[in-house]
Amino acid sequence: MSRSLSLPAIAKLNLFLHITGQRADGYHELQSIFQLLDYGDTLHLSSHSSPELTLSCNQPALVNDDNLVLRAARLLQQHTGCRQGAQIQLDKVLPLGGGIGGGSSDAASTLLALNQLWQLGLSQDELAGLGLQLGADVPIFVRGRTAFAEGVGEKITPIELPSCWYLVVTPDCHISTKTIFQHADLPRNTPKVGLDQLMEIDWRNDCQALVCRLYPNVAITLQWLLEYAPSRMTGTGASVFAAFSDRLQAEAALRDMPAFCSGFIARGVSESPALTALTAFR
Ligand SMILES: C[C@](O)(CO)[C@H](O)COP(=O)(O)OP(=O)(O)OC[C@H]1O[C@@H](n2ccc(N)nc2=O)[C@H](O)[C@@H]1O
Numbered sequence: 001m002s003r004s005l006s007l008p009a010i011a012k013l014n015l016f017l018h019i020t021g022q023r024a025d026g027y028h029e030l031q032s033i034f035q036l037l038d039y040g041d042t043l044h045l046s047s048h049s050s051p052e053l054t055l056s057c058n059q060p061a062l063v064n065d066d067n068l069v070l071r072a073a074r075l076l077q078q079h080t081g082c083r084q085g086a087q088i089q090l091d092k093v094l095p096l097g098g099g100i101g102g103g104s105s106d107a108a109s110t111l112l113a114l115n116q117l118w119q120l121g122l123s124q125d126e127l128a129g130l131g132l133q134l135g136a137d138v139p140i141f142v143r144g145r146t147a148f149a150e151g152v153g154e155k156i157t158p159i160e161l162p163s164c165w166y167l168v169v170t171p172d173c174h175i176s177t178k179t180i181f182q183h184a185d186l187p188r189n190t191p192k193v194g195l196d197q198l199m200e201i202d203w204r205n206d207c208q209a210l211v212c213r214l215y216p217n218v219a220i221t222l223q224w225l226l227e228y229a230p231s232r233m234t235g236t237g238a239s240v241f242a243a244f245s246d247r248l249q250a251e252a253a254l255r256d257m258p259a260f261c262s263g264f265i266a267r268g269v270s271e272s273p274a275l276t277a278l279t280a281f282r
Pocket residue numbers: 014017026027028029030032099104134135136137138152153177178181182235236
């Protein structure tokens with residue numbers, strides 16, 4: 001029997017990002033707050049009884065075997081031995097390589113949706129574990145909560161933050177996460193501190209100074225946004241963001257952004273709209 005489901009795949013911001021060490025396998029240990037937003041891509045999925053997986057996308061260049069949507073679907077088939085397949089359409093709106101987790105969120109929503117459509121009954125812990133094999137940012141989207149995160153981002157403590165509007169602006173440079181994490185000049189020894197203390201100090205992103213040096217357009221964009229409100233970079237860039245209590249103020253800034261940028265405004269949410277949609281589907 002064919003079943004269908006549409007799920008959002010929303011963006012995240014790293015409200016701060018501390019790099020606290022490096023593991024033996026090269027991955028970096030972090031402390032961060034992942035703020036989920038109510039804005040992102042949409043996935044439309046239909047299951048069928050043969051194992052083929054097909055992907056279509058409004059950005060045809062993203063249709064390839066390495067797309068995280070297909071990698072997530074294949075991983076789920078391999079892990080469970082499931083012989084069902086799916087036709088998946090990805091409506092992509094999030095910028096690529098923006099530090100807002102677009103690909104990771106697509107992967108997480110694919111895992112959540114196919115677990116439902118194929119009636120696999122995997123727990124959230126199992127799906128988060130599978131997600132971690134695809135990328136460090138995938139588990140947070142599987143769990144679907146704004147959270148304080150440690151480890152490589154997989155040790156998650158949900159938190160409630162005051163609701164506000166975020167302006168997210170992405171300059172026209174594509175930054176590879178791997179390149180930044182492998183750079184010799186990246187600071188890697190910020191001391192680990194408790195969440196209570198982190199809520200008291202000024203927030204910063206340990207990747208920001210290096211990225212601004214390597215990509216002048218990120219530095220220019222940040223300087224521009226700082227005229228409106230306290231601003232920072234998210235993840236390994238290239239996007240920068242600022243919080244506003246009033247949407248109109250965020251809109252005024254968006255109208256003025258540098259010509260080489262794209263941007264959007266979104267509300268910070270405690271629960272991912274993907275999780276909300278999934279609960280309604282059950
Ligand atoms: C910067 C963040 O976005 C913060 O949320 C994430 O840590 C990045 O997560 P991601 O994009 O899912 O990254 P992955 O696809 O897992 O890793 C890409 C590459 O970045 C490096 N990497 C990534 C995450 C991490 N904690 N340490 C690392 O050193 C690794 O070299 C890896 O090969």
